[in-house]
Amino acid sequence: MPLRITAVILTKNEAGNIANCIAALKGWTDEVVVWDSCSQDDTRRVAQDAGAQVVARPFDDYGRQRQAALDSINSEWILFVDADERATPALAQEILEACRDTRRAGFWIPRRNFIVGHEMQGGGFFPDYQLRLLRRRSARYDLRREVHEIVILEGEDGILAEPLLHYNYATWGQFHHKQNFYARYEARILAEQGIRPRPHNLVLQPLRELRRRFVTLKGWRDGWHGLRIALLLAWYYGFIPYWLLMGNKLSRESRG
Numbered sequence: 001m002p003l004r005i006t007a008v009i010l011t012k013n014e015a016g017n018i019a020n021c022i023a024a025l026k027g028w029t030d031e032v033v034v035w036d037s038c039s040q041d042d043t044r045r046v047a048q049d050a051g052a053q054v055v056a057r058p059f060d061d062y063g064r065q066r067q068a069a070l071d072s073i074n075s076e077w078i079l080f081v082d083a084d085e086r087a088t089p090a091l092a093q094e095i096l097e098a099c100r101d102t103r104r105a106g107f108w109i110p111r112r113n114f115i116v117g118h119e120m121q122g123g124g125f126f127p128d129y130q131l132r133l134l135r136r137r138s139a140r141y142d143l144r145r146e147v148h149e150i151v152i153l154e155g156e157d158g159i160l161a162e163p164l165l166h167y168n169y170a171t172w173g174q175f176h177h178k179q180n181f182y183a184r185y186e187a188r189i190l191a192e193q194g195i196r197p198r199p200h201n202l203v204l205q206p207l208r209e210l211r212r213r214f215v216t217l218k219g220w221r222d223g224w225h226g227l228r229i230a231l232l233l234a235w236y237y238g239f240i241p242y243w244l245l246m247g248n249k250l251s252r253e254s255r256g
Helices: 018-023 043-049 062-072 089-098 172-192 201-216 219-255
Strands: 005-011 031-036 053-056 077-082 104-109 111-115 130-135 139-141 151-153 156-159 164-169
Touching: 005 018, 005 043, 005 062, 018 031, 018 043, 031 043, 031 062, 043 053, 062 077, 062 139, 089 104, 104 151, 130 151, 164 172, 172 219, 201 219
Parallel strands: 005 031, 005 077, 031 053, 104 156, 111 164
Antiparallel strands: 077 130, 104 130, 139 151
């Protein structure tokens, strides 16, 4: 029996991206399913016109959205692709060959990230491996993680060479909006872990994140663009979560 591969695209208001994403998947996958979180734009119509099946499911978190797709689709292999990602012909050929490997439960796929028109070379944005090609019966998502979801495999994993193209931030406004969301999520996770911030965290954590992004992860390869992103991520991941925790702590003390 031939292997079946279904590509799944999670969407929310992606009318501007979805047609090109689907076009890069048609012809070599057996079906493309758009898993839509009740978009308020034309995402579903555009997706149907482009030849994809559309499933509407209210959004709770990314892990549960992806797990719902795993639970509902019968293909042996599931390829998860975001609407702002593009599969290349070379990646398509490698995926078709990889799915014949009976030893593997899933494959990591590298990504080439483009941020505000610049292809990133460092800072943690390349090769940026993502576990996206999954043997359906051998994979499940850790539902404790709401974002930056984790896949649990029953079996060996593999690594592909050909990358997805990821056009993740077209403008700095999009970048700030998403990172603000992640920073607040990080603050909530730290609070749930019982982290008790101290004033010095507001200085040391941003410095650690800046060093990690620009030096350890070689953000310097991207020049001034890399420095700007390293500074912004030091703000969003190093400062904001601890500032929010400090604010909550101070609020509790004032009420007490």
